[in-house]
Every structure is written in structure tokens, then in C-alpha cells.
Amino acid sequence: MKENQRIAKGIIAAVGGEGNIRSVAHCATRLRIMVNNKDEIDQEKVENIDKVKGAFFNSGQFQVILGTGTVNRIYEEIEKLGITGKSTSEQKEEVKEEQKGWKRAIRTFGDVFVPIIPVLVATGLFMGVRGLVMQEEILGLFGLTPADISDNFLLFTEILTDTAFIFLPALITWSTFRVFGGTPVIGLVLGLMLVSPSLPNAWGVAGGDVHALMFLDFIPVVGYQGSVLPAFIAGIIGAKLERKIRKHVPEYLDLIVTPFLTLLIMITLALFLVGPIFHIVEDYILDATVAVLNWPLGISGLLIGFFNQIIVISGVHHIFNLMEIKLLEQLNFNPYNAIVTCSTAAQGGAALAVGLKTKSKKLKALALPSSLSAFLGITEPAIFGVNLRYGKPFMMGLIGGGIGGFAASLLKLKATGMAITVIPGTLLYLNHQIIGYIFVNVLAIVVAFALTWMFGYSDKKNIVKETN
Structure with missing residues (x-):
């Protein structure tokens, strides 16, 4: 408890003190601070605080990456210090007032569709499970064939898979x-x-x-x-x-x-x-x-896999929710998911290489959990805490994502849902595609890891630079 209180006080001091803070909110992984004067923020000081996995200024907010669970505890300590908190939705209204043009439009688009995504994820998982249990090989384990499945059971599965789209x-x-x-x-x-x-x-x-x-x-x-x-x-x-x-x-x-x-x-x-x-x-x-x-020779996978995480950094990636929803609704599958999964996995591979190669205990403690987070589908700690911070690992992650996306496009992988990637995403590929899905993810991770290990990171160049 005392440690979290110390971290909370350190963050407050590093962003210019209580007088520079307009409001504080948090999401699943980040502390979101709106300040009066951006120039009073000491970002390097924030990033050197224990448990902080990275920090950046975006969309009118100074966002401090702490990770799931930790962010809740630090936020509670900030509230105990008497600093007024606001809900994330209230802060979004403040952000909208400060934003103009296309950024505001895209953020609004994301605000509409993000709350709907969980039910579409659940629907995609239902589709994957139905595809699994209806396979002849699986039914054969119980001495059944597709003809033995009752109409009532099929009706029940249709309720699970069709309701959200209807x-x-x-x-x-x-x-x-x-x-x-x-x-x-x-x-x-x-x-x-x-x-x-x-x-x-x-x-x-x-x-x-x-x-x-x-x-x-x-x-x-x-x-x-x-x-x-x-x-x-x-x-x-x-x-x-x-x-x-x-x-x-x-x-x-x-x-x-x-x-x-x-x-x-x-x-x-x-x-x-x-x-x-x-x-x-x-x-x-x-x-x-x-x-x-459907561009030939895997070109679309190569381009999307390479540029996806750049789009994520810009914060406009939610606009692609519409595209994925329509793909699922019209085609009953989603070829986009496997490609962007590779871009996520590759950033995890790059962060893993940094974590294993560095001799810095602080960086190792940051990079290794961040890589695990990426393998669970959340790249923010890996990107902002490690890869972008040192530059080259991020670029190696982009290359790994492009190679993995290229392979996913060639293999024509088709997810049964959307919004979950890498390890959780395996549930979307249970319809005879799991081997291919694992292959493209491993390929993306290995390429990003190898390039980062060989060319993307050196303690001599980076740690020395930080201490100077």
C-alpha cells in the first residue's frame, strides 16, 4: 500500500504537481491525466517511476501505462490524496471540446462502437465453438455424425450466433x-x-x-x-x-x-x-x-500487417470496427483478424527480445511483462513502454507484423469473430485453421525477436544514453 502511495505521489509531482492537474481518470491499463500546462510534465521522470510501463501525450491526455489491476490501485491512492477524479466518459467530453476535425470524428466513431465489441466478441466465440463441435472428427469421438444432431440443438446454436447480428x-x-x-x-x-x-x-x-x-x-x-x-x-x-x-x-x-x-x-x-x-x-x-x-501474392497482408500498429498509435484504429463487423455479417468470416493479430504478436516478440537481452533490471522488469501483455492482445505496454521508447524494436516489430500478415494472407485464414488476437484469438480459428494460425503468429514473433536481438537493441547504446 505504501509503495502504491509513493508511486501516486511521484506521478503527481512529475506531471507538474496537483495545481497542474485538471482531472484524472483511468481505463483498463492507463491512468489518463488532463493537465493545464503540457510543458510542466517531466515525461522521463514519469517513465522512471516503479511500475510505470510507459507514458505519452495523446488526444489531450497524458496517459501513463500501468497495466491491468495496478492502474486501479494507483488511481485509488491518487483519490486519497484529494485530487478530483472524473469518469472516462466525462474526460472524453473534455477531450472532444479540445479536438477538431477528423480526429474528433474518429474518436466519436470509436466511442459508438467500442461498447458493442464485447457482444460481437462473444458471438464470434460462439461461432468458433459451434464450428468445433460440429466437425465430424469431434462428433466421431462421441460416436455421432452431423445427421445425429437434433434440430433443437441447431436452433439453440443459431440463437447464440445470430442474435447480435440480427x-x-x-x-x-x-x-x-x-x-x-x-x-x-x-x-x-x-x-x-x-x-x-x-x-x-x-x-x-x-x-x-x-x-x-x-x-x-x-x-x-x-x-x-x-x-x-x-x-x-x-x-x-x-x-x-x-x-x-x-x-x-x-x-x-x-x-x-x-x-x-x-x-x-x-x-x-x-x-x-x-x-x-x-x-x-x-x-x-x-x-x-x-x-x-484479395490482392494477390499476399500483398494486402504484408501492408496491413506492417502498418497496423502505426495506425494503433494514431488512435484511429477503431474506424476499422465497421469493416470487421460487415465482413462477419456478410461473409460469416473475418480475414482481417489474422493479419492484425500478427502485427500484435510481433510487437510482443520485439519487446521479449529487449527483455531477454538487456542487463538492466528495471528494463527487464518492464519488457518481459509487456511482451506477455502483447501476446494476450494488448500492445500498449510493449509499444509505448519499450519498443517506441528505443525506436528500432518498434520498427523490427513492424517488419515481423508484415511478414506474419503476408503469411496469413497467403494461407487465407478466416476468423469466426473479431477484437481478440494472439493467444485469446486461437478461439476464433478452431474450424480446421488452428495450425495455420499458430504458424503465422510464431513466424511474426520469431522474425521480430530475431531482428530486434541482432539489430534492434543494445544496452551499450540505449542504457548509456539514458544515464547521460
Whole structure:
């Protein structure tokens, strides 16, 4: 306890003292500090504090990487010192006020989709488990064949694997209303209207078994099961419309009039204007994505695997959530996951090389746990605490990610879900792909490790530099 208190006091002092701190919040791995004057931060001093795995300034916040569990304890000590904390969502509002243009737009996009990812991860795992238990080899262990599986069991598995995608528009409109200041339950109902069973099923229409309803002989009206963009745009417009209506409605009528007008206007716009237009846009995005992923000779895997962690550093990687969601919804698999998994694994391999090669006890204690974190799918400690700090290990990790992504593209690996990588990601490749998945990850790790060991790190150059 005393050690954590000392660390908390050290961080406060290194960022300019209590007077320079506007607010403090934390996420799963990082302490997020908003300061009055960025120039008063002594980043090197922060990074030399025990248990700190790295620090950087991004999106208006000074972010100190402490790791899961540790960050909660340090945050508690900071609160005990009387420094006012804020929730992460409250800090995000402050950050948005300071950001402009495309960075703000992309952060907002991430705020909408990040809360939805856990249910999509669970759905992907359900798909992987179903694929595993339905394999003839697995069934044969119990003396069964696919023909022996009852329709009721298949129905149960379909509930597990299909529900999140069927009602995806409802999840998106709920989250979008929440982010843009609307009433989330109104957004939820709007999304449910978009997938109403009274509308022609989108998948049935796509398969030719069902026909779209035609209004004015040229406007196709269908359900939007699994759609992303129509729900997202409808959510943005709906939240802003609700707020505008509320300003002009007397308080004693607000409970009745505001939700009534919001839902009436928005379902009309969504079905007859927003939906048809952005469904076409969505199809073009999916076609372009599939075309890039199908580039010959593994080129797409090489490029994506190399550049992915650079995109992660910029903080705009959440924009690819839409792409992965559409790949899963339309194709029932996700070829993007295996490629970015290699980029994650490679950064872990580079950090592992630094940890094993260095004689510095502090760096070893930082690099080895950071590499393990990367192998569990979280690269922040490895990137910001080790690889970027010394430069070359990060570049060697990029090369390893590119080589691994190249192999993943050649092998045409297809995940059953999204958002989990490296060791946890094995659960997405249980459908006869596990050997290939392990191979590309090991390849990425070995390449990054070997290059870092031989060319990417030297105590003589780096530790001496830090002590001067």
C-alpha cells in the first residue's frame, strides 16, 4: 500500500504537481491525466517511476501505462490524496471540446462502437465453438455424425450466433444516441424498428427468397438486419433531432411529444431516405474491403500487417470496427483478424527480445511483462513502454507484423469473430485453421525477436544514453 502511495505521489509531482492537474481518470491499463500546462510534465521522470510501463501525450491526455489491476490501485491512492477524479466518459467530453476535425470524428466513431465489441466478441466465440463441435472428427469421438444432431440443438446454436447480428442496428442506434446526447432507449427502439419482423428480412431479400417493398415504385424498403451505416447515420440524426425537439416542447408535454415525434420522423427518414442511400454506400465499402484483402501474392497482408500498429498509435484504429463487423455479417468470416493479430504478436516478440537481452533490471522488469501483455492482445505496454521508447524494436516489430500478415494472407485464414488476437484469438480459428494460425503468429514473433536481438537493441547504446 505504501509503495502504491509513493508511486501516486511521484506521478503527481512529475506531471507538474496537483495545481497542474485538471482531472484524472483511468481505463483498463492507463491512468489518463488532463493537465493545464503540457510543458510542466517531466515525461522521463514519469517513465522512471516503479511500475510505470510507459507514458505519452495523446488526444489531450497524458496517459501513463500501468497495466491491468495496478492502474486501479494507483488511481485509488491518487483519490486519497484529494485530487478530483472524473469518469472516462466525462474526460472524453473534455477531450472532444479540445479536438477538431477528423480526429474528433474518429474518436466519436470509436466511442459508438467500442461498447458493442464485447457482444460481437462473444458471438464470434460462439461461432468458433459451434464450428468445433460440429466437425465430424469431434462428433466421431462421441460416436455421432452431423445427421445425429437434433434440430433443437441447431436452433439453440443459431440463437447464440445470430442474435447480435440480427439486432445489430438496435445496438448501434442505442450507442449512437448515448454518445450524441439523445435518450438511449429511444435510439434502441428506433433500431428495433429497423429490424422489425413486419419488414422484409434483409438476408431473405439478398438471397432472392423475399422481395423488397417498393414505395413510389423506386424506393426499396427492407429490414436492416446486420447493417451498420444506416443505423449509425440514423442514430446521429435522431439524437440531434430529439434534442432540437425537446428545446421547443413545453416541459409538461416533453414526456409524450418528444419521443413520439422523434420516432415518427426518424423511422420515416430511416426507411425511405437514410437506409436506402447508406445501404448502397455500405455495400461499396464492403466490396472495396474484400477487393483489397484479395490482392494477390499476399500483398494486402504484408501492408496491413506492417502498418497496423502505426495506425494503433494514431488512435484511429477503431474506424476499422465497421469493416470487421460487415465482413462477419456478410461473409460469416473475418480475414482481417489474422493479419492484425500478427502485427500484435510481433510487437510482443520485439519487446521479449529487449527483455531477454538487456542487463538492466528495471528494463527487464518492464519488457518481459509487456511482451506477455502483447501476446494476450494488448500492445500498449510493449509499444509505448519499450519498443517506441528505443525506436528500432518498434520498427523490427513492424517488419515481423508484415511478414506474419503476408503469411496469413497467403494461407487465407478466416476468423469466426473479431477484437481478440494472439493467444485469446486461437478461439476464433478452431474450424480446421488452428495450425495455420499458430504458424503465422510464431513466424511474426520469431522474425521480430530475431531482428530486434541482432539489430534492434543494445544496452551499450540505449542504457548509456539514458544515464547521460
